[in-house]
Amino acid sequence: MKKRGLLLFLIIPLAWLAFAALARLELILWGAAAGLAVTAALLVALPRGRRWNVFIVFSLLYFLVATAAVAVMGESLRTRVPNLLAGGFATLSIMAGYGALEGILFPAQLLELGYPESKRESPIIRRVFWAITLVWDAIFLAGLAVNLICMLALRGRTSFDVSTLASLALLGTGAIITPVLSQLLPRRMEHKLVEKGPLSAGWKPPLLTPGTSHAANEYDVVVVGSGMGGLACASLLAQAGMKVLVTEKARLPGGYSQTYDWQGFPLNSGPTILLGGTEGGVLHALLARLGLLQDITFRRLTWGLVDGDMALRLGLGAEQDVEKMARKFPRSRAGLEKLLSDLRRFRGEYRDRGDFLSSPLPASIQDYHEQFLRHPLSARWQNLGFEAMLEEYGLEPRLVRILSGLSALLGGEPSTFPAYEGARLLTALLIDGIHYPEGHISTLVSRIVERIRSAGGEIMTSCGAEQILVRGEGSRATPIGIRLSDGSQVRCGVVVLDADPRRLASGLLPPSLLGGDFLRELEKLKPSCSAFVLHLLFEEDLRLPDRVFLFPAQTRRVRTGDTFLEADCLLLAKDGHSRPDGNGCVLMVRLNVPTRCYPAFEGEEENPELGPELTALIKEEVASVLPATKRSEREFTTLPTHLARLTSHGQGAAFGFAPHVDQWYFRRPGPRLPLPNLYLVGAWSRYGGGVEGAALSGAVVARELCGESPYGLPTGGTPVREMREKTSRRKGRKEPSPAPASGDSFEARGLGDETALSRRGRSPRGKGCRRKRGGVEHEGN
Numbered sequence: 007m008k009k010r011g012l013l014l015f016l017i018i019p020l021a022w023l024a025f026a027a028l029a030r031l032e033l034i035l036w037g038a039a040a041g042l043a044v045t046a047a048l049l050v051a052l053p054r055g056r057r058w059n060v061f062i063v064f065s066l067l068y069f070l071v072a073t074a075a076v077a078v079m080g081e082s083l084r085t086r087v088p089n090l091l092a093g094g095f096a097t098l099s100i101m102a103g104y105g106a107l108e109g110i111l112f113p114a115q116l117l118e119l120g121y122p123e124s125k126r127e128s129p130i131i132r133r134v135f136w137a138i139t140l141v142w143d144a145i146f147l148a149g150l151a152v153n154l155i156c157m158l159a160l161r162g163r164t165s166f167d168v169s170t171l172a173s174l175a176l177l178g179t180g181a182i183i184t185p186v187l188s189q190l191l192p193r194r195m196e197h198k199l200v201e202k203g204p205l206s207a208g209w210k211p212p213l214l215t216p217g218t219s220h221a222a223n224e225y226d227v228v229v230v231g232s233g234m235g236g237l238a239c240a241s242l243l244a245q246a247g248m249k250v251l252v253t254e255k256a257r258l259p260g261g262y263s264q265t266y267d268w269q270g271f272p273l274n275s276g277p278t279i280l281l282g283g284t285e286g287g288v289l290h291a292l293l294a295r296l297g298l299l300q301d302i303t304f305r306r307l308t309w310g311l312v313d314g315d316m317a318l319r320l321g322l323g324a325e326q327d328v329e330k331m332a333r334k335f336p337r338s339r340a341g342l343e344k345l346l347s348d349l350r351r352f353r354g355e356y357r358d359r360g361d362f363l364s365s366p367l368p369a370s371i372q373d374y375h376e377q378f379l380r381h382p383l384s385a386r387w388q389n390l391g392f393e394a395m396l397e398e399y400g401l402e403p404r405l406v407r408i409l410s411g412l413s414a415l416l417g418g419e420p421s422t423f424p425a426y427e428g429a430r431l432l433t434a435l436l437i438d439g440i441h442y443p444e445g446h447i448s449t450l451v452s453r454i455v456e457r458i459r460s461a462g463g464e465i466m467t468s469c470g471a472e473q474i475l476v477r478g479e480g481s482r483a484t485p486i487g488i489r490l491s492d493g494s495q496v497r498c499g500v501v502v503l504d505a506d507p508r509r510l511a512s513g514l515l516p517p518s519l520l521g522g523d524f525l526r527e528l529e530k531l532k533p534s535c536s537a538f539v540l541h542l543l544f545e546e547d548l549r550l551p552d553r554v555f556l557f558p559a560q561t562r563r564v565r566t567g568d569t570f571l572e573a574d575c576l577l578l579a580k581d582g583h584s585r586p587d588g589n590g591c592v593l594m595v596r597l598n599v600p601t602r603c604y605p606a607f608e609g610e611e612e613n614p615e616l617g618p619e620l621t622a623l624i625k626e627e628v629a630s631v632l633p634a635t636k637r638s639e640r641e642f643t644t645l646p647t648h649l650a651r652l653t654s655h656g657q658g659a660a661f662g663f664a665p666h667v668d669q670w671y672f673r674r675p676g677p678r679l680p681l682p683n684l685y686l687v688g689a690w691s692r693y694g695g696g697v698e699g700a701a702l703s704g705a706v707v708a709r710e711l712c713g714e715s716p717y718g719l720p721t722g723g724t725p726v727r728e729m730r731e732k733t734s735r736r737k738g739r740k741e742p743s744p745a746p747a748s749g750d751s752f753e754a755r756g757l758g759d760e761t762a763l764s765r766r767g768r769s770p771r772g773k774g775c776r777r778k779r780g781g782v783e784h785e786g787n
Contacts (some may be wrong), residue, residue: 011119012188014180018049018061021069022094023177029087030170035076042069045068055117061112064101068094088160088169092153095173098146106143110137113142117188122380129668130195139186145180149173193371199672200374209682212499213713216247216414221497225251227711228488228498230471233261233653234697235688236504237454238704241296246712251496252463253488257469259455260651261504261688262660263697265448270583271543271592272446273642275652278579278594278659279307279415279436280552281434282698283441291362292701295455302450304441307552312631313408314559324436331405341399348383351430353437355381365693367671369717382405391667393420411557413596414575416696417534417661424667427695437466440553446581466490470654474501474514476681483519484682503709504663504688504700506655507675514623521539521680531669535598536646536658538617540624542593542638547582550632554578558627564619566606571753573597573623593635595624599646604657607646617643619745648655655689662689677707 021044028037045065049057072090091144105112108402114135117296118126125131125648149172157171209406214226229241232254244250258264262276282289283304293299308321316334320327328346343581358381359366378385387395393410403408406501412431434440455465475487475495487497503510511517511525556576563570576595583590597620599607606613621643650658664672674688674694688694691703706716 008611009120011117012185014048014052014526015113016118016184016431019045019177019181019184021045021048021065021182022329023174024784025069025072025172026091026170026177029090030174034087034090038069038072042073043643044657045069045673046695052116052664053119055236056115059112060101060105060110061116064097068097084246085166088153088156091173092157093170095146095149098340099143099150102139102143102146105139106386111139113138113184122378122382124386124740125378127386128378129389130199134188134191137191138184141183141187142180145176149176152176165643177279191235196371196374199688200368200371209678211710212683214246214500214711220249223248223495224497226498226504227251227500228471229502229504230255231255231261231504231654231688232259232455232465232467232612233504233688233700234263234451234692235304235450235694235700235704236502237458238292238701239502239685239687239708240463240704241454241458241505242292242705242708242710244458244461245296246708247462248711250458250463251498252458252465252489253424253471254467255467255471255491255654256652257468259465259467260448260451262649263447263451264652265446268543268642269634271541271590272581273541273592273650274446274579274594275539277697278446278577278596279434279440280304280441280442280697280755281430281438281440282701283443285440285520286357287437288362288698288705290700292705295363295705296454298457299451301453303444305444306439306441309435309440309553309555311555311557313404313557317631319506321435323438323552327436335402335405338399338401338405341401345396345401345432349429349433349437349652351773352383352387353433355384355431356430362707363702364716365702365706367692383429387425387429389667390425390672391421392418392425393425395425395428397634400418408555408557411575411670412555413665414555415577415746417443417598420667422664422666422668424665424670427665427670431686433592441663442552469513474684476515476519480519480523486683494673500683500685500711502685502704503679503689504657504686504704507679507688507690508656510653510679513601519681524675524680527673528675528735531674533601533655533657533659534664534689534768535600536604537644537645537660538599538620538624539644539649540597540621541596541624541642542591542595542628542635543590544634544637546634546637547589548580548593548632548634550578550580552580554580556627558629559630560610562623562627564616564623566603566611566616567613569606571597571599571606572601573620573627574626576627578628585587587608593628593638595781597624597630598660599658601657601659617645630632659689662691662694665695677703677710 021041024044025037025041028034028040049066049745051574052062052386053061072094075090087499105109111132115134117135118131121131124279132248146215152172153169156165156172160168214690218226221228226248227240227250229240229250229252229358232240232252236252237259240252252259264275266273266275280289281287281622284290293302306321308319310317310320318330318334320330328342332342335342356366368377389776393406393415396409407420409424409432410428412435413420413423413428414541416423418427418429434689458465470491472491473489474485475489476483477486478484485501486497488501489494489495503514508528510520511528517525554577556578558573558576562573564573565571576597579596581592581594583592606616621641626634646658649660651655656664663669671692673694674690677693678684679686685707686692687703687707689696689702693699693703693706709716
């Protein structure tokens with residue numbers, strides 16, 4: 007807590023202390039005048055925007071009235087000191103009640119002086135202000151109660167003594183407690199928040215050595231699940247020379263990041279937009295490190311917005327996009343220009359890292375404090391909702407609703423979606439552009455899978471993990487292997503979990519090994535939404551942008567059991583046909599399904615009309631924008647329950663834990679879990695949510711196991727590059743150099759072109775397990 011604001015705040019209770027002390031000496035007039043003078047002097051000394059603090063206003067009013075009353079009534083008030091003090095505490099209690107009703111933290115205006123603006127919205131600072139406010143509210147009420155008792159139940163000198171001494175004691179207690187709370191509470195909360203992360207785990211990560219000799223069923227690391235986080239982790243470890251096994255319950259690796267082919271039509275089950283495919287992004291840095299930049303080409307997508315009768319084709323450049331929106335919303339022009347300027351600043355802050363495969367979060371209290379000065383926009387937006395952030399720019403309500411609705415792309419709600427993630431999304435849409443791999447998301451997955459295998463890693467599909475085997479008990483327990491679904495076992499020293507962490511306590515591990523605190527924190531976190539996906543196949547190409555955010559003119563609702571599913575935002579993704587003639591396309595339409603609606607899809611036999619009803623609703627809404635969609639040749643639907651089976655995520659959660667500002671980044675588990683040598687990566691982890699976050703979580707874990715410093719602090723290990731060189735010298739061979747890093751139309755609606763809308767060893771084979779070699783699947787024995 008800054009000393010200047012604290013000293014200024016303490017002047018107000020000192021004025022009340024002076025009044026009570028001088029009243030104790032029977033100098034009532036001097037006490038009232040002293041309180042009035044001190045409060046008035048403070049009012050003049052404060053900055054203009056801070057003068058009319060509610061505490062100052064109520065104090066000033068009371069001392070004015072008290073001074074006038076004492077001057078008029080004179081000596082007769084000497085016997086009514088309890089009445090005066092009761093009136094003072096009553097005034098302050100009324101102020102406290104008014105503040106409680108209006109949500110006013112009366113210490114805030116003074117205590118936050120000296121803080122950078124970015125830190126004033128910090129949840130830690132707000133909680134400290136709440137605590138100090140509650141302490142003073144309790145003092146005001148206690149002072150009122152004591153003085154009322156003295157006024158009504160006591161007489162003479164006893165009433166005078168109890169009233170003045172109790173008032174002095176209460177006010178003095180508040181003056182002492184305030185600086186103590188303001189200094190101790192923030193430190194404790196900051197340590198709990200910042201050091202709750204990976205560096206707070208009570209165990210040191212193992213330092214893996216490349217080229218270690220293992221038996222056929224022994225590995226350095228076993229990765230459970232093959233989502234983007236697990237694949238990123240396994241690819242970096244395999245490239246570093248570790249023996250890695252990836253186990254996957256499904257038939258194909260990739261989790262949500264898969265594309266199925268139906269007669270040349272790509273049916274995408276997951277991500278349709280990638281935000282980190284350009285230089286400075288996580289995916290770009292990962293592919294550069296793996297040497298895959300030349301193998302994977304990203305195409306820049308056009309995108310558009312549709313809201314009722316308004317359609318905008320965007321993705322042509324920041325200035326052009328902002329100009330188009332400003333023409334539709336002329337009163338928001340200044341706000342849009344200011345927003346674009348701040349997004350450019352935010353982009354610079356986000357890229358203010360020498361290594362884009364390292365954690366963006368501060369790993370120490372010093373870093374945490376420094377970010378408020380170095381990265382003020384980032385620090386402020388980490389603690390703000392996306393919708394509230396946009397409202398600060400004075401944008402028209404309709405434009406705020408549209409832009410905040412873009413959070414549906416990442417499974418968010420406008421009011422609770424973190425402004426930081428919203429800023430990243432807007433920065434990609436407006437400045438860097440949004441991208442998608444040529445050949446679809448499956449191309450990206452297959453290249454990483456090939457890199458894992460070419461480096462000696464193994465991937466087993468149709469064979470999930472049933473149990474994590476441990477040795478020891480309590481805090482001394484460590485993983486020693488995995489029992490697979492076919493009954494076979496593999497041995498390893500490190501387990502990386504790329505799956506729903508709630509499975510840990512429901513079968514993978516005994517709950518006692520995770521600790522009660524971890525399980526309670528896990529129970530507080532809410533899963534994200536699932537999705538209902540409709541694929542419409544066409545023999546012709548549709549004239550619309552590659553990606554479209556469609557906001558229906560009126561929110562449509564469909565009953566899902568005891569609740570309603572609201573179709574307030576539809577995400578459209580157009581992809582071309584892969585046939586030689588090049589004709590035809592697929593239009594994927596995604597509708598987010600909240601967790602409260604998911605149970606209705608589990609009872610599909612009881613409610614068979616739900617899927618067809620949603621399909622009809624979506625087709626009707628899309629046809630109102632693009633009539634050509636009525637000519638679709640074929641359609642496929644994917645229910646939330648199908649997505650749940652695809653990834654084993656509870657309730658089909660497409661984005662892991664819900665992207666809420668109150669359970670984002672710091673408050674998520676991982677990468678290190680309470681059990682030593684057990685890690686969590688993917689959408690459910692600390693950096694997860696979206697393909698980029700999942701990939702970053704896997705890279706952070708792999709680098710830590712290789713002895714690098716992904717948290718900005720030394721881990722005490724030797725960098726993997728140095729280890730590999732030492733191993734190569736021992737074996738008498740030259741270490742190869744790393745791969746070099748590189749870096750029906752809308753116009754038909756009559757809106758005009760301007761508004762019309764892109765390894766080593768053998769795997770343990772068992773019955774039911776598949777292992778791919780050379781592109782051929784082999785059944786296990």
